[in-house]
Amino acid sequence: MRKLLTVCLGNYCRSPLAQAALTRRGGAAVTVRSAGLIGKWQDQPANPAMINAARRLGLDLTHHRGHQITLEDLDWADDILAMDAAVLHTLHAIDGARNIHKARLYLPGRDVPDPMSQDENTFNDCAVTIEAGTALHLAQRRP
Template structure:
């Protein structure tokens, strides 16, 4: 069973969406996974995903309502087989916490969709483009799923 953690800045838009999208796709593919999400910052700990992000996801049949924000911790390196960052800044913040000797892979979400030539999932909290974020997360989730099934 694969244990995957999706990470963004506040854990209220991109990473909870990635958690829900990937969990749904894995379930449909009958792939056994454990998924979670976290943020590198602590501003929203305990909060539900951002309302407009939930609404956009719901239109695509993804339910973010049960999810609650949490902060990424050093223990996540030993708790997951793969850590997936939404952008380069998140990846750097994660790597700063990496324990010596730990080799848990940390990859960019969009590395699973090289055909897009996009390197990061833009933060819709700031861009207001929730559909763009979901489009990119869906494409990258398909790529991640294919890699895990290979």
Template sequence: MKILMVCLGNICRSPLAEGIMKAKVPESYIVDSAGTISMHEGEHPDKRAIKTAANHGIDISKQKSRPITKADFDTFDKIYCMDIDVYEDVISKASNEEQRLKISLFLEAAGNHKNAEVPDPYWGDLKDFEEVFQLLDTGCNIIKNQLISATTQRKN
């Protein structure tokens, strides 16, 4: 299973989601993250994201921002978007229906339909990053269980 987490700049939400999911899924799973813009390409995650993840025993300090590419739509099985604008941007980049079916809003996929968007903590403080971490952590648990259950059912 190959999972891609996507936000705007790939320095706050999606690196956190990548780190959290990597800590939860079997090692055979591949988890990566990307952004819809290339403004931060090559940069490490925001220092506040790194600190928040580290407070929970997750090291995201070596990740580097990158924009989503056309190849990602073929490489990844699931593409989770952090907000509606990101979702619409990613959907617009998909070449066909098969690729579009891989894309979903992260919180909707996690069953949280009343809060479809993971808020962007960039303009906030550590408290905002912690709140986003908690949302992502809960969502990653649910999505992980869904993916593992679906994989198990396919094998049986």
């Protein structure tokens, strides 16, 4: 079973959505976790606007609770998927060379824009972008 870790700044918007989308697409072939670089939303639900955007895609984020990244999370993952270049840079700084070979951007060559403090349409667009990106990590839908 492949282990994927999605990481954004706070584990409040983007990485929880990516976790849900990758879990749905990957089925039993993957285990997906998400985490944030900062602990501001530790143990808190996902952003309400992202919960709504997820619902529109048939995903449920109501059970999500924020988690601040640990070195154990990085060691656990087969692939570490950063939502933007700043997150990827910070992951490299946190972990040094130990897991650098496993970490990359969720969307090759570009950031998933952070929708925080934006309108509902921005959250919806972000969710669609993340959901579409699952195909880059999981070639086919599993039952």
